[in-house]
Amino acid sequence: MQALDHIRVLDLSRTLAGPFCTMLLGDMGADIIKVEQPDVGDETRRFTPPTWDGISSYYLASNRNKRSITVDLKTEEGREIIYELAKTADILVENFRTGALDQMGLGYEQIRQINPKLIYCSVSGFGRTGPEKNRAGYDLLLQGYGGLMSITGEEGRGPVKVGTSLVDMNAGMFAVYGILSALIARERTGKGQFIDVSLLDGQVVLLNYLATSYFATGRASGRLGSAHPSIVPYQAFPAKDGDIILAIANNSLWERACRALGWEDLREDPRFYTNDDRVAHRDLLVAIISARIAEMDRQEIIHKLDQAGVPAGPIHTIDQVLNHPQVLAREMVLEVEHPIVKDLKMPGFPVKLSDTPAQVHRHPPLLGEHTEEILLEMGFLPEQIEGWRASKVIGKG
CATH class of the missing domain: 3.40.50.10540 (Crotonobetainyl-coa:carnitine coa-transferase; domain 1)
Known part of the structure; x- marks a missing residue:
């Protein structure tokens, strides 16, 4: 049936x-x-x-x-x-x-x-x-x-x-x-x-939240690449051996990610305490994270963040997806x-x-x-x- x-x-x-x-x-x-x-x-x-x-x-x-x-x-x-x-x-x-x-x-x-x-x-x-x-x-x-x-x-x-x-x-x-x-x-x-x-x-x-954001502010969102207009860090970063996605969607995940990756200085930096702070200082924080991740192996990052319960993963090609x-x-x-x-x-x-x-x-x-x-x-x-x-x-x- x-x-x-x-x-x-x-x-x-x-x-x-x-x-x-x-x-x-x-x-x-x-x-x-x-x-x-x-x-x-x-x-x-x-x-x-x-x-x-x-x-x-x-x-x-x-x-x-x-x-x-x-x-x-x-x-x-x-x-x-x-x-x-x-x-x-x-x-x-x-x-x-x-x-x-x-x-x-x-x-x-x-x-x-x-x-x-x-x-x-x-x-x-x-x-x-x-x-x-x-x-x-x-x-x-x-x-x-x-x-x-x-x-x-x-x-x-x-x-x-x-x-x-x-x-x-x-x-x-x-x-x-x-x-x-x-x-x-x-x-x-x-x-x-x-x-x-x-x-x-x-x-x-x-358009969903981008539409309501426009109605709320009168400003239309533009192109942000893989980034998100309301969450930071929530985008792709180039690691030493391939690109990786970090989906750090709230403050708890940010603290866990910083501890897992040894980024205590970023966790304690008042410019990055909350998501609002991180959005306000997006360019600075993304530049810092990009430089650090570029020196790390992709699987090492994923393993550490998985252990901490932080969403992260690779960017797969179509053949990798269909054989996963x-x-x-x-x-x-x-x-x-x-x-x-x-x-x-x-x-x-x-x-x-x-x-x-x-x-x-x-x-x-x-x-x-x-x-x-x-x-x-x-x-x-x-x-x-x-x-x-x-x-x-x-x-x-």
Whole structure:
């Protein structure tokens, strides 16, 4: 049993935010029907390099636990197929530009007439309302537009994006949050509803304490590298043999760190007594600590601070993370059988449910792999399917 194994999702999304959302739902057991354009498919299928046995690694990362059907939404017959799918679906997820699906007859107001219980989730760059609703939205664009790049990087240097597509995946997670909330509401009301998720909104809410700090002071935070605007020392430092993170988040930890590392002079210095003092003298203290840590071995520092109960650790590279004993013990690397890709591996399930755990039950599908299977399930006749294939309403499969 899985938590969502009674739920069907009609997935009209592509690229990352929407597919990441639907993959998470699929991990919990939902039947994800991924609708793709015939002969073309999700654009991430062409995001190369790198490829893995000829398939885009980008596409593989966010499309497990789905079935792929290829349908031309611009044809009347293709839309009829979507209408039939919508009748039995619980959720529809899409990330077309604002108004595009309405023009095709596949918008929320049109679909709800077919299935009033359907939960219809739209994911877009700027949302379906407001003066910017028609703007295209991509992760990089919204990292800048939503303020993230203004606080990422080193002081006095140019803007830097976060290394992964954080804004896209954050929106995907908020979409899951909205969908699950709507499912709970439907149990009480019997009705579906429209969910409007935007990359911009998701990024604004992640500003969190930086936003309230601005409202409190009227000053916008800038770039601090790895440092924290309200806590010192709480950043990366270069040791003799590699970088290290010190996360000394309160006065008790500061005292323990100083004792463990033999920094009694710093512990007794009135300029550094409290966190407020340390923030006020940030530049001086960081310079002193940097000079001392540069003369020490990274593992020596970590060992001493671990013994003292002070959070500290190395900065791992991606390969080190994916081979780390703790990551492996948490089953955060999955091996997935695939008809083409040998030894396919991908990140695992970050949420562990004791009774209804996430599972892999389908590999990332080949383009149109399940077209005929799904259409037959819906009750269409083999000759109808062949006719649609001949007229290119559906793909070859």
